[in-house]
Amino acid sequence: MSQAVKSRRADQDARRTAILDAAAEVFFEQGYAAASIDAVIERIGGSKRNIYSMFGSKEGLFIALVTENARRLFDPLVNEGTVHKDLRETLTDFAIRLLHLFMSRRMAGVYRVVVSEAARLPDLAASFYRNGPDLAASWVADILAQACARGEIQVDDPKLAAQRFMGILRGNLYMEIVLDLSRPMDSAEIDNTARSAVDLFLNGVKTKS
Amino acid sequence: MSQAVKSRRADQDARRTAILDAAAEVFFEQGYAAASIDAVIERIGGSKRNIYSMFGSKEGLFIALVTENARRLFDPLVNEGTVHKDLRETLTDFAIRLLHLFMSRRMAGVYRVVVSEAARLPDLAASFYRNGPDLAASWVADILAQACARGEIQVDDPKLAAQRFMGILRGNLYMEIVLDLSRPMDSAEIDNTARSAVDLFLNGVKTKS
DNA sequence: ATTGACTGGTAATCTGCGTTACCGTATCAA
DNA sequence: TTGATACGGTAACGCAGATTACCAGTCAAT
DSSP: OHHHHHHHHHHHHHHHHHHHHHHHHHHHHHOTTTOOHHHHHHHHOSOHHHHHHHHSSHHHHHHHHHHHHHHHHHHHHHHTOOOOSSHHHHHHHHHHHHHHHHHOHHHHHHHHHHHHHTTTOHHHHHHHHHHTHHHHHHHHHHHHHHHHHTTSBOOSOHHHHHHHHHHHHHTTHHHHHHTTOSOOOOHHHHHHHHHHHHHHHHHHHBOOO | OHHHHHHHHHHHHHHHHHHHHHHHHHHHHHOTTTOOHHHHHHHHOSOHHHHHHHHSSHHHHHHHHHHHHHHHHHHHHHHTOOOOSSHHHHHHHHHHHHHHHHHOHHHHHHHHHHHHHTTTOHHHHHHHHHHTHHHHHHHHHHHHHHHHHTTSBOOSOHHHHHHHHHHHHHTTHHHHHHTTOSOOOOHHHHHHHHHHHHHHHHHHHBOOO
16 A cells, blocks of 8 residues: 555656646746746646646746756755865865856746746745855855955955855856857856956955965 | 927827836836736826837837837946046946946846846847947956056956956845845945955956066 | 818727636545 | 545636727818
8 A cells, every 4th residue: 555655656746847847948938927837738748737736826836846946956056065175176166066057057047037027926036046146155155254264365244255256257148148148158168267267256355465 | 380290299209208118117017928008008098009009019119118228228337438547446437337227226127027038039138238238348348458458457358357347246236136135225335335346356357566 | 161181099809828617537445 | 346536637717918990089281
């Protein structure tokens, strides 16, 4: 019996992730309002009934979609952030991973829909920001505060400095990606960009000597 | 007769700007898809017929709306950019004006709808970017290239440096504004932010001495 | 003053889509 | 095996909103 129950639950989970995958394609491609439940169902077969019993409504599906994708995208960034002995190395490492994240199609998709629905779903926007970019900035701010305490750099406000570091990394390129005007960088370009961005930042905050 | 024609044209123009103003409220508030022509008309009275004869379609109205707003927003930024003798002063000046722009409700509104419709209207997204952020970056890049030629700073790629300068200015704050999570900065905060951002950037690119 | 063209308003049309009602079928306990 | 329960599918419902047809008032020129 537990066998049967288990396999049924497994089916449910598989179905759920299939729906979310299909929904990602549709919603991230076309935006919330233009996306239709029918379009989601077309990609995986089955019935709309299914979506409504699992997610309650179009909005419910959307919120689940954004929440899970945001978590999956940002979790590794912060949790797998390794702190090296050398500040430059730590920041470069982070920069590379942040740029990879920003260059991913999935990230651009999530960002686009969160932006466009922010007015209607403020809680979703807030949770995206706090569990994503803001969390990452806090992680960097910690690193910077420690380096500051060691006298390696001089920053008045570590959080602000961290946000500016992330700003250097994004530059205008992230806007180009979000607007779909530019091909994402490949790994080699990301490495170079990360390195020179860290150079600029560390020069900027270095203690005078 | 030319008198009469003129006043009729003036009426047309007044009507047109009234429509665009009302459309700005509706579209920037609710997004393209959720916005309705009816909602636009409700704010100024009159008839939908009006909008269709002037703009052809909902999409035509939207494109006119975005184009005109983008132009109005970015034109002063670049055209009134004054180049002082001192690089720091020039950049600080620019920074203050860019931050004021980014803090404006109107700018956030335009950016939100451009992002959310970028996939469906790629030309609109491209023209927004090229006549806006990219143009501004080019202006800064020029300034930087000149300073570099004078030996005041050391940058390999002035355009990239300019984009990074703009990135420092935005930090994460612009995302907070776009997601409606944060109150825009007031003038005093903008001044301070601009100054410390310019400090960071100029330290970062200063020629070693 | 009259005619003719045009601007603007009301109200219908038509489509697309979120949501739900209803029905067949498969699963599981007894 | 059988009855009950719940799941999935089909097809309809209802609504919202873009677009348009048609009508009335208005202004200019003769």
